[in-house]
Amino acid sequence: MSENSDVVPPRISVLPQSQAGAAGAVLSRSHADYPSFRHLFPDPERRARVLVAMFTGIARDAARLGSAYGALGDGGELYGVAIWLSPGRFPWSAWRQLRGAPWMLSVLRSDPGSFRAFMKTGATGARLHPTYPHWYLETMGVDPSVQRQGLGGRLLEPVLEVADRDQVDCYLETARPENAEYYARHGFIIENRALQLIPNGPAHIAMRRRPQTRSGSCTLARANSEIGHGALPSGRTAHST
Secondary structure, three states: OOOOOOOOOOEEEEOOHHHHHHHHHHHHHHOOOOHHHHHHOOOHHHHHHHHHHHHHHHHHHHHHHOOEEEEEOOOOOEEEEEEEEOOOOOOOOHHHHHHOHHHHHHHHHHOHHHHHHHHHHHHHHHHHOOOOOEEEEEEEEEOHHHOOOOHHHHHHHHHHHHHHHHOOEEEEEEOOOOHHHHHHOOOEEEEEEEEOOOOOOOOEEEEEEOOOOOOOOOOOOOOOOOOOEOEEHHHEEOOOO
16 A cells, blocks of 8 residues: 555554564654654654553553454555553553563663653553543554555444443543643543643643444544553553554
8 A cells, every 4th residue: 555545544453462563663654753752762763662661561452352453555554553452451461461561671772761760650640640431542543655545443432432321431541742632532631731741751641531422333533643652661651552
């Protein structure tokens, strides 16, 4: 699929664990200049290594839970990823954190000087995370080569439909102010404009989506842009998502 193609990948599918590496690569490219990660990992080369390790681990965790979604081309190419966690899955359990130790160690090896701030950010995020039942958009990103073709909206839709059916809220955070308008088109409203997850770092905007009534097979309108959405330790979104 070329950069200027008007063809949208034909299917959104739940990703298996075997696709975790490909998902990590897509998410690392879509978040290369994300404000939170630029602050935590100032060196671009170190940041790139960190993001691949972290997003691969986060994707593998969600794939085990059946809540990692991908936008796939006819040949199986992965163009975009949405990582959701169902109600009660965040913060991560002690077992899931232990299972994620290898990617945490990869982050430590990639940028030892930033690791303490990285882990502190994750702990802060877990402490400030809402306690009401909700689907959590841990992270979302579309490969830069195919952005602005509606993939972000398509990646959101499967879980938004489930949340509406089950009358459950959704929640996310983003460190990009321009993302708020994007997510508002999908029913999210701002809960907190200055959520301070990163010490002396960029503030995040917390957004909540209440269940919506759907008419027949009507779905939400597809967006015309895609926005990187980053995650932090223990699945903490850095916008994110």
